[in-house]
Structure formats: C-alpha cells, structure tokens
Amino acid sequence: MRDARAPAAKTVIRRILSSTLLVLYALTLALGLGLGSAYWAVGGGYPFGSIRVGPWTVWSRTGSREADPYARAVMARTGDTPLGVGEGLLLTASADNSGQSLDPRCVYRIGATTPQARLWTLTLYDGDDQPVVTDLARSGFTSAEVVRDGDGRFSIVLSRHAQPGNWLRMPETGRVSLALRLYDTSVAAGSAALEARALPSIERLECAR
Amino acid sequence: MSGWGRFLLATMCGLMLAGIVHIAAVLSVPWLSEQDAFSRLRGTLAADRSEIIAAPGKETWLPHPDPAAALAACAYNLDEGPLRVSARTSPIFESLSFHARGGGIFYAVTDRAALRGVLDLIVMTRSQLDEAQANEDEDEPSHDVRIVAPRREGLVIVRAVAPFPSQREQAETAAKSVSCVTEPVSGRR
Numbered sequence: 001m002r003d004a005r006a007p008a009a010k011t012v013i014r015r016i017l018s019s020t021l022l023v024l025y026a027l028t029l030a031l032g033l034g035l036g037s038a039y040w041a042v043g044g045g046y047p048f049g050s051i052r053v054g055p056w057t058v059w060s061r062t063g064s065r066e067a068d069p070y071a072r073a074v075m076a077r078t079g080d081t082p083l084g085v086g087e088g089l090l091l092t093a094s095a096d097n098s099g100q101s102l103d104p105r106c107v108y109r110i111g112a113t114t115p116q117a118r119l120w121t122l123t124l125y126d127g128d129d130q131p132v133v134t135d136l137a138r139s140g141f142t143s144a145e146v147v148r149d150g151d152g153r154f155s156i157v158l159s160r161h162a163q164p165g166n167w168l169r170m171p172e173t174g175r176v177s178l179a180l181r182l183y184d185t186s187v188a189a190g191s192a193a194l195e196a197r198a199l200p201s202i203e204r205l206e207c208a209r
Numbered sequence: 210m211s212g213w214g215r216f217l218l219a220t221m222c223g224l225m226l227a228g229i230v231h232i233a234a235v236l237s238v239p240w241l242s243e244q245d246a247f248s249r250l251r252g253t254l255a256a257d258r259s260e261i262i263a264a265p266g267k268e269t270w271l272p273h274p275d276p277a278a279a280l281a282a283c284a285y286n287l288d289e290g291p292l293r294v295s296a297r298t299s300p301i302f303e304s305l306s307f308h309a310r311g312g313g314i315f316y317a318v319t320d321r322a323a324l325r326g327v328l329d330l331i332v333m334t335r336s337q338l339d340e341a342q343a344n345e346d347e348d349e350p351s352h353d354v355r356i357v358a359p360r361r362e363g364l365v366i367v368r369a370v371a372p373f374p375s376q377r378e379q380a381e382t383a384a385k386s387v388s389c390v391t392e393p394v395s396g397r398r
Contacts (some may be wrong), residue, residue, distance in 0.1 A: 018212075022219035029223030034230025041231075042238060063306075065359075067313035073238035076245035076311055078272050081280070081366050082307035084317025092273075119302050119370055121277045131276045142277050144372030181275055183302055183370055184319045 042073040054196030055099075056091040056180065060188075063087070088117075089194075094177040096178055096202040102177065104160065104170040106207040110178070111155035115198045117185035119143050121202075122156065124168050127175035134169040141166060156200075162207070178202070239311025247310040247364055250284040259283045259367050259387040265377040281367045281382040283389035287358060291333035291341075294365055296387040298323045301380050302370045304389070306331060308363040330354045331392070334361060365389055 021131050041047050051058045062071045064085045074080070083090050095101050096108060114120050123140035124132045131139035146154045146166050156166040170176065180200065187194045239245060246262075249270065253260045259281035263269035271280065284290045296303060296319040303320065305328065306317040320328060331353045338357055345351060367387045371380035 007268075018215070022215055026219040026223035028227065029220065030226030030230050032226070033227035035234055037227070038231045038234035039239075041356065042235060063317070064313050065315050071237050071312060072313055073235050075313065076239035076242040078242050079246045079249055079270055079273050081246050081306070081308060082314065082365070083284075084304075084314040084366075087304040087306050087317040087319060087368070119372060121275050121370065123273075123276060125273060129272045139276050142370075142372050145374075177337065179273060179275075183368075184304070184321065 007206075021152075041070055041076060044072060044074075046071045046074050051194075053091070053194055054099050054199055055093045055095055055202045056199055057093065058089065058091050058194065063090075074153070083181065083183075085188065087180055087185040087194075091180040091189065091199070093180075093202055094175075096204045099202070100204065101175075102158075103207065104173060104176055107163075107205040108158040109155050109203045110158065110200045110204055111196060112153035112200065113193065114143070114180065114200060115182060115185060115187045117143070117182035117187075119183045121181045121183075123179045123181075124158065124173055125177045125179060129177075130170050132169075132176070134171065136169050138168065140168070157205075230376050235387070245311070246282070246308065246366075247284060247362060250282050250364060252397075253282065253284045254284065254286055257388055257390055259365070259385055261381060261385050262366075264381045264384075265371065265374070273349060275370070277372070277377070277380075278368050278370045279377070279384040281369075281384035282386065283365045283367075283387070285332065285363055285365065285389060285391070287332065287334050287337065287361045289391050291331050291337050291391070292365075292392050293392050294328075294330050294332065294387065296320070296323075296328040296367065298326050298328060299379065299383050301383050302368075302372075303328075303383055304368045306366045306368070307356060307358065308364040308366060309358060309360040310364070312360055312363075314361055315363075316356045330356055332358050332363075332365070334355050334358060351355060 046059050046062055047061055048068055049061045051060055061067050062080045107142055120143040126132045141156055148154045155166055157163040158170050160165050160170045261281045263271045263274045263280040265276050304319040306314050308314050322328060333355060335357055338355055367384045369380040369384040371377040
C-alpha cells in the first residue's frame with residue numbers, strides 16, 4: 001500500500017509545480033505584454049486619429065472633447081497643451097511632397113498658399129522638438145512677416161546657406177520637422193476645405209553631399 | 210488535460226490579462242503622470258492672474274512651442290466655487306482654451322467672441338451650474354457665459370501671438386494679464 005501511494009504523491013506534486021509555473025508564465029505574459037504595448041502606444045506621438053493631407057499631418061481630435069484615451073495619455077506624459085478646436089489648427093510635416101524625410105543637408109521650397117486664417121506661423125523644429133536655434137535668431141515666419149509676390153503668394157526657402165527672400169536657416173545636422181499653425185481659422189481637420197492644394201507644398205530642390 | 214492544452218490555456222489567460230493591463234495602464238497615465246501640464250502648474254492654483262509658461266525667446270518645458278506665441282496658464286480647482294476668467298482684448302491675437310486635468314480640452318474661444326473688448330467666462334461644475342440657475346432671478350437672467358467643466362481640476366491656457374518680433378513683449382503682457390478668480394456660488398448679481 002505504501003509503495004502504491006508514493007508515485008501518486010509525486011504526480012500530485014509535479015502537477016502543482018507545473019500549474020504554479022503556468023500561472024507565473026501567464027502573469028509574466030500579461031504584465032510584460034500589457035505594460036510593454038501600453039508604453040509602445042503612448043511612448044511617442046499621438047498614435048491614432050491622424051489625417052494626412054499632402055506632406056502635412058493633422059490630428060483631428062486631440063484639441064476636442066473627443067480626444068481618445070491614448071491621446072490623453074500622451075498629453076499627460078509630454079505636458080503638451082494642443083490647440084483647441086475653434087482656437088486654431090496645427091499641421092506638422094517631417095517629410096517633403098514625395099514622402100522623403102526632411103534632411104538638413106537639402107534645400108526646400110515651401111509655398112505658396114495657406115488656408116484662410118487670421119494669422120499663421122510656420123516653425124522649423126530640431127530633433128528635440130524645440131525651435132531651431134541659429135545665429136540668425138529666426139526659427140520661423142508668421143503670415144505678417146513673410147514677403148509675398150503681387151498675387152499674395154509666398155515661398156520660403158529652407159537651406160543651410162543664405163538665400164534671397166524668405167530664408168529659414170537649416171541646422172547643420174539632426175532631424176528636422178515643420179509645424180504650420182493656423183490661428184483662428186474656419187477650416188477644421190477632416191473638412192473638405194483642408195486639401196493638399198490649399199496647403200503649402202514642400203518641394204525638395206537640391207541636396208549637398 | 211495534456212501538457213500542451215494546459216500551456217495553451219495559460220497563454221490565452223495571459224493574453225486576456227495583458228489586454229486588461231494595457232487598458233488599465235493607458236487610462237492611468239493621466240493620473241499618475243507628474244509631467245502633465247496640470248501637475249507642473251499646480252503652483253499657480255492660488256494665483257489670480259495667468260502665469261507665463263512659454264514666451265518667445267525663453268526656455269519652456271512645452272513640446273513644440275511656437276516661437277511667435279506667448280502662453281500663460283491658470284490652474285484651477287472648482288471645489289471652492291466657480292472660476293471667473295476675464296481677458297481684456299488688444300490688437301494682438303489672443304485665445305483661451307480650457308483643459309480638464311487628464312481629460313483634454315473641453316472648450317476653446319478666441320478674442321473674436323469678446324464683447325466690448327472683454328472676454329468674460331465662468332467655468333463651473335454641473336452642480337454649480339444647477340445651483341446658479343436655481344438661485345437666478347427670472348426677471349434678470351445672468352448674461353455670463355457659463356462653461357461646464359467635466360472635472361473639478363483643470364487649466365486655462367492663454368495664447369497670444371505676435372505677428373512681428375517687435376510685438377512679442379506686447380503678446381507676453383497680454384497673455385499674463387488674464388484674471389482667473391474663484392467666485393462664491395451665487396445666482397443673483
């Protein structure tokens with residue numbers, strides 16, 4: 001009798017051990033995957049709700065009550081205070097018309113029109129999301145400052161070297177991105193009025209090696 | 210159950226729990242973060258005027274600041290009563306946005322909505338609004354613009370944009386001269 005019980009007790013112990021291991025495995029999986037995916041989703045920019053119009057990206061709901069939980073988490077993590085719907089509209093670009101990333105070694109032309117707004121600003125940012133600092137103390141243009149031609153069209157040149165007209169100096173190296181802010185505008189994200197034709201294009205002219 | 214069956218069951222349970230952990234983690238970020246705008250501006254809760262958080266040519270913690278815009282903020286807590294926000298407009302573009310703590314923007318307005326050069330609004334909770342409406346004199350209804358805040362804690366962000374660099378100081382002055390005063394609840398005025 002004693003001989004028959006001993007193997008049974010062994011199997012029970014083995015079952016308990018393997019169950020414990022499986023429970024531990026499930027919990028590790030849950031924590032690892034759950035926290036990892038959450039970090040991945042909110043660790044960068046706003047993950048959902050972006051609309052692409054030409055080279056520009058707009059987040060349609062971050063400035064409204066309908067901001068999704070991911071956007072709220074990103075705002076809380078970065079301290080961002082987006083423009084509210086009715087206040088203005090933010091458009092960002094990190095690539096040119098053809099979809100190639102903006103490169104500080106290249107020359108770009110931005111123009112020639114923007115959607116109707118009381119005031120707009122165009123800003124060049126560095127890799128740390130701060131306005132570029134160059135010895136010219138200019139990191140962007142406002143709609144009032146920009147020099148226009150007779151038809152009210154403008155063109156801003158991004159280059160490391162001096163250019164006639166509206167010139168924004170590129171930093172020497174690093175990642176760059178652009179932001180166009182339309183203050184007090186009637187166009188809303190996702191509306192038909194926001195089309196690529198009405199927005200400034202970002203044309204790559206030449207690149208230094 | 211075979212070893213494989215048990216392993217599969219454990220994997221399924223793990224995946225389902227991972228989903229719950231993911232949702233809980235994302236939803237808790239706004240409450241746990243110390244980096245969000247409200248936590249950083251907690252020190253301005255008692256102030257009666259908006260305080261500059263970003264101005265042209267100055268360091269700021271805001272990501273992607275607009276170099277032409279001056280931003281100022283008032284943090285509020287509606288426990289003591291509604292918040293009256295008044296801004297005197299100037300030729301400089303100015304706008305106000307109302308943020309709930311961890312809840313995004315619930316209202317935004319530009320100086321176009323100003324009456325006789327003054328933008329005057331009251332932020333209150335739903336119950337404060339009910340109370341104000343109950344106390345109101347029917348013959349003399351209040352003309353205040355009342356905004357219901359979804360949460361008791363939040364921020365008012367003031368933006369003033371200078372079209373030319375020479376107007377940046379003016380924009381900064383405009384941004385920081387918005388008054389945010391807690392009012393006792395009263396319908397009669």
